[in-house]
Amino acid sequence: MINKITTLFNIKYPIVQGGMIWVSGWKLASAVSNAGGLGLIGAGSMYPDVLRKHIIKCKKATSKPFGINVPMLYPDIEKIMDIIVEEGVKIVFTSAGNPKTWTSFLKEKGIKVVHVVSSVKFALKAEAAGVDAVVCEGFEAGGHNGREETTTFTLIPMVKEQVKIPVIAAGGIGTGRGMLAAMVLGADGVQIGSRFVATVESSAHINFKNTIVAVKDGDTQLTLKELAPVRLVKNKFYNDVQELYKQNPTKENLIELLGRARSKKGMFEGDLDEGELEIGQIAGLIHEIKPVKDVLREIIDEFNAIKSLEINA
Missing domain, CATH: 3.20.20.70 (Aldolase class I)
Structure with a gap:
């Protein structure tokens, strides 16, 4: 080709x-x-x-x-x-x-x-x-x-x-x-x-790989647009973000919740609750x-x- x-x-x-x-x-x-x-x-x-x-x-x-x-x-x-x-x-x-x-x-x-x-x-x-x-x-x-x-x-x-x-x-x-x-x-x-x-x-951690295999349509969502738009699997961290949005948060509030190394925690270390699980709709x-x-x-x-x-x- x-x-x-x-x-x-x-x-x-x-x-x-x-x-x-x-x-x-x-x-x-x-x-x-x-x-x-x-x-x-x-x-x-x-x-x-x-x-x-x-x-x-x-x-x-x-x-x-x-x-x-x-x-x-x-x-x-x-x-x-x-x-x-x-x-x-x-x-x-x-x-x-x-x-x-x-x-x-x-x-x-x-x-x-x-x-x-x-x-x-x-x-x-x-x-x-x-x-x-x-x-x-x-x-x-x-x-x-x-x-x-x-x-x-x-x-x-x-x-x-x-x-x-x-x-x-x-x-x-x-x-x-x-x-x-x-x-x-x-x-x-x-x-x-x-x-x-x-x-x-x-x-990627095997926990994250297994999560990807289990994902169905509608299980990911683009969020945190005020910081940098990111598509995430809907896990506990994602749900925490959505709950915070209900309180009309400031950008600083979102940064505080995000903290540091969320993607490493989820994708590399396999924390399926508190980590960012970044994956596409495919x-x-x-x-x-x-x-x-x-x-x-x-x-x-x-x-x-x-x-x-x-x-x-």
Whole structure:
């Protein structure tokens, strides 16, 4: 399968693994890359020295391309960027910030840059900043989300109409059918997060993985929009947030309830009551924890089978 995304990253399939905090370590990234996609290490939950260790281990585990996802709100971002350059990583996905800030620096070092956006406006800004591609993430996605609440299958054709650079669809995609649908609407590739959380190689806690498998439609909700919109499984912490909303809370009240390390507590340490459990709406279609290679193969097989049916219809 050769297209703009496979050519840009020198990968077999136009599938990018989401660089998710507390989930996307070197084991997951290398497994996705070895299976033909593009694995991403999620730097957002790593101190600089920890990221370096993950990069070194990933280079040993795969000879295929892989990248780093860097939320630009990270406090030690200068150290993170220096490590990426020093370790010879050639692909960086940036998010949660202005793409102008680091794109030129990275591209001068021969690094391909992709920026995550949630609207046409920000896609155009990213293109103007010189990025090589954009990830357009819709409202269905897990974790932190855009404020516009635009769904993936509405966002993709609107962005595709306005930009000339490759477009990667994200949010609510975890199957071959979903991948094909996104590409029919104009996407050149897809980024998949939630489906890769429930894999053997992800660093998510087994309690969280089992919760994902049990999630049904309607079991997640976007909340905490006053701070940073985030899609969560409806657990005790989520219910506590909703109870606080009934009291017309201030932003400070919400920050106090959120506290620190909620996502680590839930996703990495497995506290299903007090932790943030960030996952996308596609979790309702995830029914089993599997190795990455099996997940990716099933997606590609379904994509090819459905595409073949359409061609022969």
